[in-house]
Amino acid sequence: MLATLKRLFKHRWLDETDTRRAIPPDMVKRLAQRVAASEKRHSGEVRICVEAGLPTSYILRGATARDRAVTMFGKLRVWDTEHNNGVLIYLLLAERAIEVVADRGLNRKVTPQEWREIVARMGGAFRDGRFEDGLTEALAEVSALLVQHFPLAPGEADTNELPDEPVLG
Template sequence: MNAIAAAVAASERTHTGQVMVAVEADLPLDALWRGHTARQRAEQAFAQLRTWDTEANNGVLLYLLLADHAIEVVADRGLRSRVPEAQWAEVCRRMQQFLREGEHEAAVLAGIEAVTVLLAEQFPTTDGVQHEDELPDRPHLLG
């Protein structure tokens, strides 16, 4: 957990975006009853964790559903309009390589690294000025 929080903090020093990580062992019972997918649950987590609530609308949630070995990346509207879906899918593919081998922390760190590149391209820091850390850096354990 500390390595992930440190990676998020380091990432956010290179851009003005906000990175959040959420991990869930399995879908909650109500989500199962409703037939929700990992994507739908990730979107719920994005809202519940207020990842959307950033000044520049450039928050990103990396969501892992361990029971299904599912990974979802949910980007706020400021990023969705700038980064093609194929690039978000590539982030998921990178993470999936580690997740298949049971290397959960390595999967998250690879995701943070890939998202950092995208955020630094679209929302670079200006004049080396540190921006406000709007969201917590520590991963959220859901469920």
Template sequence: MNLARILRHLAAGRMALRRLFPASALVAIEQAIESSEVSHGGEIRFAAESGLQLLSLLKDQPARERAIEVFSQLGVWDTEHNNGVLIYLLVADRDVEIVADRGINMKVGREKWELICREMEGAFSQGKFESGVIAGIRAVGEHLREHFPSEQSEQQNELTDRPVIL
């Protein structure tokens, strides 16, 4: 049990998350997802969480495990071509995780997703939360565009583009 981590998560409040992502930033992120999805057949979701619940902390739940839970809860796996991607931010740990469904994950290696995560975390360490997320969306979109190019006749938005604040 990591007491410092527990205290950091308990101290992280939703208000801090709202300061990092005000309404204008959420609109910009939603627009970035919409814009990206015009050029590919994939689905991108973004979710941010200030900190984990106490029970999860006592179990020492890693951010990756929580991201997988959120991936499931948001139904990112529920796309026709199994090409949904979740970008998950756990603010208290300053940890970004990308969880991709099997259709795109088979084509893009874990190393490429990790690179995008580290680049986003670098932007966040400079206080550039909105631009860091948008850069991450663009990078994920490039991989989706390469492997799932847009077919205008088939294009359908299967998941909402609205960011989720947990």
């Protein structure tokens, strides 16, 4: 019970103001531009979501950052792409937790070890408070996988199925 209370306090201590301080509007704009540029090279869709803390209901039931990332993957409709190749890059500030959730089309082609390595590389930047560097690196690595497995054919235009702007909460 004490661990749950400590965790609850940690997640309630941070709010959207902290998220916007970590990811200011100019960074949101740059990240959206990077997502848009990435998606011109492949048929996948990439979303970035940064949240300060988990909702209270998640903490009380012992849910993890991964549980929340999977929920946000659904809420943001990242699963709803034509080729089942959407990817969510999720950052939870309260726990400095990073999750990458990919739809089944891409998951069939990328090993769990590759995803863990991407998350590990992002972790160093986030631990140092370099959120833009970490998100940019993650986007570059996810984009490389999407270009490798779902490239656009020469002359094929990208259909932008989801918004490019990061979601902050």
